[in-house]
Amino acid sequence: MSNRIWNFSAGPAVLPESVLEEAAQNLLSLGDTGVGICEHSHRGKPFVAVADEAESLCREIADIPDNYRVLFLQGGASLQFGMVPMNFLAKDQTADYLVTGAWARKALKEAKRFGNAHVACNSENANFNYIPSEMNYSDAPRYVHYASNNTIYGTQFRTEPTGFSSDAFLVRDASSEIFSRPIDIAKHGIIYAGAQKNLGPSGVTLVIIRDDLVEAGSHELTSMLQYRTHAGANSMFNTPPTSGIYLMMLVFRWIKEHGGLTGMQTRNEDKAGRLYEYLDNSSLFQATAEQDSRSLMNVTFVTGDADRDAAFISQAEAKGFSALKGHRSVGGMRASIYNAFPAEGVDALIEFMKEFEASA
Ligand SMILES: Cc1ncc(COP(=O)(O)O)c(C=O)c1O
Numbered sequence: 001m002s003n004r005i006w007n008f009s010a011g012p013a014v015l016p017e018s019v020l021e022e023a024a025q026n027l028l029s030l031g032d033t034g035v036g037i038c039e040h041s042h043r044g045k046p047f048v049a050v051a052d053e054a055e056s057l058c059r060e061i062a063d064i065p066d067n068y069r070v071l072f073l074q075g076g077a078s079l080q081f082g083m084v085p086m087n088f089l090a091k092d093q094t095a096d097y098l099v100t101g102a103w104a105r106k107a108l109k110e111a112k113r114f115g116n117a118h119v120a121c122n123s124e125n126a127n128f129n130y131i132p133s134e135m136n137y138s139d140a141p142r143y144v145h146y147a148s149n150n151t152i153y154g155t156q157f158r159t160e161p162t163g164f165s166s167d168a169f170l171v172r173d174a175s176s177e178i179f180s181r182p183i184d185i186a187k188h189g190i191i192y193a194g195a196q197k198n199l200g201p202s203g204v205t206l207v208i209i210r211d212d213l214v215e216a217g218s219h220e221l222t223s224m225l226q227y228r229t230h231a232g233a234n235s236m237f238n239t240p241p242t243s244g245i246y247l248m249m250l251v252f253r254w255i256k257e258h259g260g261l262t263g264m265q266t267r268n269e270d271k272a273g274r275l276y277e278y279l280d281n282s283s284l285f286q287a288t289a290e291q292d293s294r295s296l297m298n299v300t301f302v303t304g305d306a307d308r309d310a311a312f313i314s315q316a317e318a319k320g321f322s323a324l325k326g327h328r329s330v331g332g333m334r335a336s337i338y339n340a341f342p343a344e345g346v347d348a349l350i351e352f353m354k355e356f357e358a359s360a
Pocket residue numbers: 011075076077078079103147149150151152173174175176194195
């Protein structure tokens with residue numbers, strides 16, 4: 001139908017085409033209201049129905065227990081890097097951080113502004129190409145923070161970290177893998193994710209937070225920075241990102257129609273599996289992440305020669321494979337193949353890589 005190309009962007013990233021088509025129609029008029037989705041008041045019935053459906057679908061697909069709140073906030077995952085410690089970490093308390101990538105390190109930096117931040121593991125010595133198996137937790141952390149998928153380095157936790165004091169709650173930055181596989185909400189106190197990879201456009205942040213933590217946060221902060229403010233106002237304390245929440249609602253419908261989170265996992269294992277299999281058998285390209293830490297969302301690889309990498313990226317671009325350049329801090333290539341990225345695009349990339357390899 002269109003001139004769309006294969007978009008491997010790490011975020012904002014590809015969205016399901018059916019979602020975009022439906023959104024395009026509703027930009028002019030949401031249903032038969034005669035008013036476009038961006039033009040509706042957030043207090044009016046049509047948008048409130050959208051927000052209610054977004055929340056209930058989110059709860060349904062992720063099987064979110066009743067004692068958790070679902071919030072649609074702003075400020076991206078980066079604001080959560082600060083909001084978590086400013087609400088929960090007093091000057092004399094310690095929080096543990098699993099430093100498995102640049103985003104996790106940024107979260108650590110924000111925590112240090114408010115209290116003690118203890119590094120429970122750090123894989124920087126190997127350019128973050130693995131998830132450490134040994135953790136060195138502090139004795140009584142207030143919480144333990146991790147980023148479950150490391151967007152830049154293409155690594156992903158297989159399971160939630162364990163072994164820390166049972167008094168601590170687990171905080172997960174799930175930005176680059178949210179709803180790409182089933183998630184055990186009850187093991188966490190807070191889960192947050194910027195929407196722009198797996199859930200919708202940038203500008204809306206999904207936060208799933210346990211009830212007791214909504215109440216336990218600091219009362220000293222300005223209202224916008226307290227979770228209780230947003231929980232108390234059903235994420236409508238101020239004007240929410242209405243069009244982003246609408247798109248998220250459409251993406252949740254799409255996830256449900258495609259088998260929910262187990263359907264997403266099957267789809268993602270299949271796509272990433274094909275690409276890693278090719279990489280493992282290639283005599284030109286190599287995957288950079290250690291095998292047992294590989295991400296299903298961001299597949300990072302190199303040829304081992306920076307000039308050849310650059311030639312590959314530019315030839316790929318010319319053939320309609322966009323945004324394959326690795327993050328500026330690591331170089332090489334990165335194929336981000338989030339939920340909505342089609343399997344045909346992965347196959348087309350593999351074919352192109354084979355051609356490039358044959359001509360190299
Ligand atoms: C794992 C992870 N955490 C946090 C962020 C920052 O997100 P935002 O731009 O929404 O603040 C990103 C952005 O790519 C990310 O990949």
